[in-house]
Amino acid sequence: xxxxxxxKQLALEAKQAATTMAELSSAVKNDLxxxxxxxxESKTSQLQQENEKDLQAARDNGLSSAMIDRxxxxxxxxxxxxxxxxxxxxxxxxxxxxxGMWRRPNGIQVxxxxxxxxxxxxxxxxxxxxxxxxxxxxxxxxNAVVLRGGSEAIHSNTAIGAILKNELKGMGLPEAxxxxxxxxxxxxxxxLLKLDEEIDLIIPRGGEGLIRFVSENSHIPVIKHYKGxxxxxxxxxxxxxxxxxxxxxxxVQRPGVCNAMETLLIxxxxxxxxxxxxxxxxxxxxxxxxxxxxxxxLTDDAVAAxxxxxxxxxxxxxxxxxVVDNLDQAIDHIRRHTSLHTEVIVTxxxxxxxxxxxxxxxxxxxVNASSRFSDGNQLGLGAEIxxxxxxxxxxxxxxxxxxxxxxxxxxxxxxxxx
Amino acid sequence: xxxxxxxKQLALEAKQAATTMAELSSAVKNDLxxxxxxxxESKTSQLQQENEKDLQAARDNGLSSAMIDRxxxxxxxxxxxxxxxxxxxxxxxxxxxxxGMWRRPNGIQVxxxxxxxxxxxxxxxxxxxxxxxxxxxxxxxxNAVVLRGGSEAIHSNTAIGAILKNELKGMGLPEAxxxxxxxxxxxxxxxLLKLDEEIDLIIPRGGEGLIRFVSENSHIPVIKHYKGxxxxxxxxxxxxxxxxxxxxxxxVQRPGVCNAMETLLIxxxxxxxxxxxxxxxxxxxxxxxxxxxxxxxLTDDAVAAxxxxxxxxxxxxxxxxxVVDNLDQAIDHIRRHTSLHTEVIVTxxxxxxxxxxxxxxxxxxxVNASSRFSDGNQLGLGAEIxxxxxxxxxxxxxxxxxxxxxxxxxxxxxxxxx
Numbered sequence: 001x002x003x004x005x006x007x008k009q010l011a012l013e014a015k016q017a018a019t020t021m022a023e024l025s026s027a028v029k030n031d032l033x034x035x036x037x038x039x040x041e042s043k044t045s046q047l048q049q050e051n052e053k054d055l056q057a058a059r060d061n062g063l064s065s066a067m068i069d070r071x072x073x074x075x076x077x078x079x080x081x082x083x084x085x086x087x088x089x090x091x092x093x094x095x096x097x098x099x100g101m102w103r104r105p106n107g108i109q110v111x112x113x114x115x116x117x118x119x120x121x122x123x124x125x126x127x128x129x130x131x132x133x134x135x136x137x138x139x140x141x142x143n144a145v146v147l148r149g150g151s152e153a154i155h156s157n158t159a160i161g162a163i164l165k166n167e168l169k170g171m172g173l174p175e176a177x178x179x180x181x182x183x184x185x186x187x188x189x190x191x192l193l194k195l196d197e198e199i200d201l202i203i204p205r206g207g208e209g210l211i212r213f214v215s216e217n218s219h220i221p222v223i224k225h226y227k228g229x230x231x232x233x234x235x236x237x238x239x240x241x242x243x244x245x246x247x248x249x250x251x252v253q254r255p256g257v258c259n260a261m262e263t264l265l266i267x268x269x270x271x272x273x274x275x276x277x278x279x280x281x282x283x284x285x286x287x288x289x290x291x292x293x294x295x296x297x298l299t300d301d302a303v304a305a306x307x308x309x310x311x312x313x314x315x316x317x318x319x320x321x322x323v324v325d326n327l328d329q330a331i332d333h334i335r336r337h338t339s340l341h342t343e344v345i346v347t348x349x350x351x352x353x354x355x356x357x358x359x360x361x362x363x364x365x366x367v368n369a370s371s372r373f374s375d376g377n378q379l380g381l382g383a384e385i386x387x388x389x390x391x392x393x394x395x396x397x398x399x400x401x402x403x404x405x406x407x408x409x410x411x412x413x414x415x416x417x418x
Numbered sequence: 419x420x421x422x423x424x425x426k427q428l429a430l431e432a433k434q435a436a437t438t439m440a441e442l443s444s445a446v447k448n449d450l451x452x453x454x455x456x457x458x459e460s461k462t463s464q465l466q467q468e469n470e471k472d473l474q475a476a477r478d479n480g481l482s483s484a485m486i487d488r489x490x491x492x493x494x495x496x497x498x499x500x501x502x503x504x505x506x507x508x509x510x511x512x513x514x515x516x517x518g519m520w521r522r523p524n525g526i527q528v529x530x531x532x533x534x535x536x537x538x539x540x541x542x543x544x545x546x547x548x549x550x551x552x553x554x555x556x557x558x559x560x561n562a563v564v565l566r567g568g569s570e571a572i573h574s575n576t577a578i579g580a581i582l583k584n585e586l587k588g589m590g591l592p593e594a595x596x597x598x599x600x601x602x603x604x605x606x607x608x609x610l611l612k613l614d615e616e617i618d619l620i621i622p623r624g625g626e627g628l629i630r631f632v633s634e635n636s637h638i639p640v641i642k643h644y645k646g647x648x649x650x651x652x653x654x655x656x657x658x659x660x661x662x663x664x665x666x667x668x669x670v671q672r673p674g675v676c677n678a679m680e681t682l683l684i685x686x687x688x689x690x691x692x693x694x695x696x697x698x699x700x701x702x703x704x705x706x707x708x709x710x711x712x713x714x715x716l717t718d719d720a721v722a723a724x725x726x727x728x729x730x731x732x733x734x735x736x737x738x739x740x741v742v743d744n745l746d747q748a749i750d751h752i753r754r755h756t757s758l759h760t761e762v763i764v765t766x767x768x769x770x771x772x773x774x775x776x777x778x779x780x781x782x783x784x785v786n787a788s789s790r791f792s793d794g795n796q797l798g799l800g801a802e803i804x805x806x807x808x809x810x811x812x813x814x815x816x817x818x819x820x821x822x823x824x825x826x827x828x829x830x831x832x833x834x835x836x
Binding site for chain 2: 019022023096102104108110113115116117118200201216219221239242245246248249250253335353357358359361362363364365366367368369370372373374378379380390391392393395396397405406407408409410411412413414415416417
């Protein structure tokens with residue numbers, strides 16, 4: 001079989017397995033995930049032997065130490081994978097939930113019931129723990145899953161997949177509910193992306209290049225997350241201590257992630273005191289500031305921002321700062337430069353909080369909290385399969401529910417249309 | 419400007435208008451739709467003058483009388499368009515609904531709020547009333563809309579669009595919230611489908627050819643409805659009078675629509691009496707039967723079905739009939755041949771009704787009712803913008819809510835991540 005036939009076969013098997021998975025009770029699915037967790041822990045040395053092959057190849061190929069670190073499956077990381085599986089087992093099962101039911105004048109009862117999407121394809125890079133994390137979420141929500149990781153983690157991903165599939169088999173469930181693509185042929189991704197009859201959704205996880213490639217080449221719906229240019233607006237009425245804490249947390253607590261703040265907007269009425277104050281605080285944390293002219297006039301610690309700075313996702317200790325005339329100008333700035341990820345207002349003014357919440361239509365809109373809370377776990381969705389910055393199907397952090405859809409169920413007693 | 423630049427410009431204007439539309443109160447939107455309805459009624463003769471140009475061209479081009487009939491804007495149809503606008507005005511506004519709100523252990527409150535999608539593109543064929551119907555649903559749900567109808571209705575569509583836009587203007591609202599593509603250049607569709615930065619969703623309405631063209635060429639998410647191969651399974655325990663009524667209604671009440679029954683499955687335990695009975699009844703309504711061998715052995719009124727019949731959407735007085743061994747075989751048949759539209763079981767058996775409802779994951783799954791109820795109006799969604807037979811975002815008949823998405827709103831009092 002060539003790679004196109006292989007992918008078709010693997011996806012077809014997954015589609016068949018999906019009908020079985022869709023009907024499993026929560027108890028069976030939870031049992032499965034707990035067994036998978038135990039299996040990963042009991043096969044640590046086997047896993048680490050395979051992982052060592054990837055690490056050796058990485059060293060041979062001269063990968064950076066950061067890249068190599070991401071590949072490592074040490075004891076702690078294996079425990080974390082197993083704990084992740086158990087956490088998903090403990091989450092409520094979205095399948096079968098009836099989200100509404102009503103009666104029509106002719107007596108038919110109409111409801112909407114959550115069902116799995118079917119087969120979910122995950123295309124990801126480097127970290128092998130994604131194999132277990134994504135499998136857990138897809139299986140718990142009654143779906144089959146096709147996983148395609150990067151070639152640099154091929155031995156680790158294949159080993160994790162084999163251990164997890166063995167538990168499906170042990171429970172008499174179809175192994176094809178979890179398909180790990182074991183070829184490193186790059187063409188495999190292109191072939192998978194054509195299988196819109198077999199695969200219902202593609203979620204790419206990785207850098208912007210991967211996400212663009214997948215969304216431009218897919219015949220299957222894709223849920224995308226490009227980048228997070230998160231804004232924080234400090235209003236004239238902000239409690240400046242609160243604003244300082246929120247801004248520092250949003251910028252420096254973990255600058256390399258998508259929910260870190262990239263642009264700070266400051267109301268002109270407090271700029272004279274707040275700009276020098278926050279500039280000093282940021283400097284203590286080694287944050288480089290790129291300011292608008294008004295900002296640069298108020299502090300020596302900022303260099304002049306260029307137009308490109310307002311669209312930049314630094315993912316680093318760099319912050320763009322702009323003084324704005326009022327809330328409307330802040331909202332206008334956000335609308336022009338948003339990546340639809342997360343925007344924050346810090347204010348004590350009720351009307352402004354309401355207006356910001358209503359007018360800013362990014363996927364997460366916050367009042368008086370750090371943008372770092374924009375995460376499935378932090379918002380209470382349980383585990384997270386990704387963050388969508390496009391609006392169809394899901395918008396913002398995605399949990400189990402986002403891996404389902406709803407069908408209509410209709411109960412009649414013989415009604416026909418006049 | 420060439421057509422690519424024209425489409426880009428028009429979509430950009432719509433995107434700007436969308437931010438205004440998103441913030442309108444329900445009262446203002448309802449007022450707008452009612453004014454639009456009144457304007458259509460008061461400008462009937464102007465509308466009919468423009469419509470006559472399309473009719474003349476249709477006659478000159480030798481279009482079929484059925485095609486010409488679809489184009490006609492007589493007084494009744496204009497009244498129906500106006501009534502449609504008023505009906506949408508009377509529907510509840512989905513925008514701003516908070517579908518859930520919870521408090522996290524650290525005290526932040528997290529909710530999900532419905533917001534408009536932004537800009538919706540509708541690509542449609544022939545019937546000019548779609549201009550008004552689709553505009554009403556998109557505007558009521560706070561979106562801007564770009565409408566591209568067929569060239570055969572260009573004068574009618576343009577005239578309706580101008581009348582509706584005039585009411586936006588009259589209320590001081592951005593006219594670009596309703597964009598009607600007035601060029602008949604076929605390239606316009608291709609150009610629109612590339613504008614994924616400006617347009618959030620494309621809904622094609624028309625034949626399978628149009629829908630395939632749009633979904634294969636779009637860079638924008640598309641909600642598709644290919645076809646309706648609707649099944650009805652008459653169980654061993656069915657009330658045969660009820661089954662007969664439901665089957666006749668599903669097949670003959672309006673055979674040319676997507677929610678008409680195309681395949682009838684009959685449990686073998688009642689086949690001996692029910693097959694001849696339903697065959698006679700269908701014959702009286704001039705329905706041609708295509709049966710499996712068991713069916714053909716029980717009635718002279720059926721011709722032998724070929725394998726292709728099980729996948730056929732006849733949209734005509736033709737019905738495929740198969741005798742099955744049991745519920746499992748019926749479900750298996752449906753899974754192999756479903757278009758994910760609508761499936762019905764007629765049964766008096768509680769466990770079988772439950773099993774069918776749970777195991778059949780088409781977009782509408784019914785017990786003891788005619789498949790003809792599979793329609794947004796009949797199911798209680800108010801007006802319908804389309805029926806989705808793909809699972810992402812919407813599945814089944816789509817109403818106003820399906821033209822929205824949900825953002826997260828977070829209310830804190832200074833929380834930061836530890």
